[in-house]
Amino acid sequence: xAWLELKLALGGLDAERVEEALEEVxxxxxxxxxxxxxxxYEPDADKPSLWSDTRLTALFPAEAHMDSVLLRLRSDLGLExxxxxxxxxxxxxxxxxxxxxxxxxxxxxxxxxxxxxAYTPPDxxxxxxxxxxxxxxGTGTHPTTALCLEWLDGADLAGKEVVDYGCGSxxxxxxxxxxxxxxxxxxxxxxxxxxxxxxxxxxNGVTDRLSVCLPPAFPALKxxxxxxxxxxxxxxxxxxLFAAHLKSGAPLVLSGILKTQEPDIxxxxxxxxxxxxxxxxxxxIRITGIRR
Numbered sequence: 001x002a003w004l005e006l007k008l009a010l011g012g013l014d015a016e017r018v019e020e021a022l023e024e025v026x027x028x029x030x031x032x033x034x035x036x037x038x039x040x041y042e043p044d045a046d047k048p049s050l051w052s053d054t055r056l057t058a059l060f061p062a063e064a065h066m067d068s069v070l071l072r073l074r075s076d077l078g079l080e081x082x083x084x085x086x087x088x089x090x091x092x093x094x095x096x097x098x099x100x101x102x103x104x105x106x107x108x109x110x111x112x113x114x115x116x117x118a119y120t121p122p123d124x125x126x127x128x129x130x131x132x133x134x135x136x137x138g139t140g141t142h143p144t145t146a147l148c149l150e151w152l153d154g155a156d157l158a159g160k161e162v163v164d165y166g167c168g169s170x171x172x173x174x175x176x177x178x179x180x181x182x183x184x185x186x187x188x189x190x191x192x193x194x195x196x197x198x199x200x201x202x203x204n205g206v207t208d209r210l211s212v213c214l215p216p217a218f219p220a221l222k223x224x225x226x227x228x229x230x231x232x233x234x235x236x237x238x239x240x241l242f243a244a245h246l247k248s249g250a251p252l253v254l255s256g257i258l259k260t261q262e263p264d265i266x267x268x269x270x271x272x273x274x275x276x277x278x279x280x281x282x283x284x285i286r287i288t289g290i291r292r
Contacts, residue, residue: 002062003028006069008085010054013077018056021076025069027058059090108146109153112175117203127153127178130203131171144229144255147279147286148172151253155225157181163223163245165238166230166256167212170197176225177206185223186212221245227253232261236268243272246291255286262287 010018010032019030033055060069066087074082105115105122113128115121121128152172158180164173167186174197177184184206186197194212201210226246228235235254242252252273257265259280265287266276273289280286 003090004060004062004064004066005088005090006058006060006066006085007088008056008058009083010056011083013083015054015056018077021073022056022058024076025072026064027060029059031057033057062089106146108149112149112153112179114149114171114175127175129171129175129178131169131174131200143281143284144257144286145171147255147281147284148227148229148253149175151279151286151288152176152179152227155179155251157225160224161185161221163187163221163226165226165228165242166234167197168193168229170200170210170212172227172229173197173210174200174204174206176227177201177209178204181225182209184210185218185221186210187215187218188212189215218245222247222250224250225253226250227255229255232257232264236264239268239272243269243291248291250291252289252291253286254288255284257285257287258283259285 006022006027008018015032022030060066070082070085074080105113105119107113107123107126111127113121113123113126115128115130117130121130149172152175157176159182160176160180161183162173162176162181163185164170164176165187167173167188170186170193173184173186186194186201188194188197191214194214197210197212198207201207201212223245224247226242228238228242235257246252252269254265254269262278262285269287269289270276272292274292276287276289278285278287
């Protein structure tokens with residue numbers, strides 16, 4: 001099945017109003033994307049941020065009469081002329097699979113491999129984690145995840161109770177289980193992440209050692225290791241919670257941190273954690289420490 005894709009420069013128009021107008025004229029979906037190169041690393045959920053050069057993309061059925069669509073859109077928005085736009089045909093694809101074709105087996109450290117479900121592990125003797133991220137974040141391709149996986153590969157996890165806070169696809173929790181951890185807690189505020197984590201745990205045969213939950217259901221335990229690959233803002237606010245959930249002498253691994261955010265993280269954790277160390281990859285860092 002084919003589609004028609006309308007790409008429209010948002011300019012100074014109100015995004016919500018344009019989105020509503022597009023849906024009124026028959027758009028099946030509307031998405032916003034950065035038309036330049038302006039990352040927004042930590043959006044405010046209460047005050048959503050947009051890029052200064054935002055492009056809006058709307059998907060229409062192939063049989064849509066786009067001249068009529070554009071005429072009505074201009075009328076509904078009260079515009080003499082629409083901002084710059086273009087219309088392109090779009091062939092139907094399995095878009096998740098299209099993205100995953102670039103997700104290849106990757107090695108982290110000496111022993112750990114992350115392998116997509118479509119591939120045979122390159123090294124059958126290694127610790128192979130078979131992964132399908134589904135709709136959740138976490139494949140190992142991002143520097144923050146890679147930094148955590150490399151740390152895990154060099155850690156002694158035998159018999160340890162491990163927390164993966166902000167688990168996404170469950171990649172860190174499942175890697176810890178495959179590397180010998182006794183029990184894993186995977187915590188995330190996105191129910192879809194918990195679904196992906198359960199599926200990946202089953203795929204890797206570690207379901208019996210894994211508990212998944214939303215943050216309010218996270219029990220008052222003292223773990224042997226806590227990993228959190230999220231954003232710097234939440235990491236700062238969660239510092240007291242992480243300290244309360246770790247045994248004295250237990251390691252903490254934090255990532256999802258830009259180099260410029262390191263001072264904020266150190267200030268938040270230095271009271272309860274000793275030996276804070278930093279490892280960088282591209283613009284991102286991992287900070288590790290030991291619970292005092």
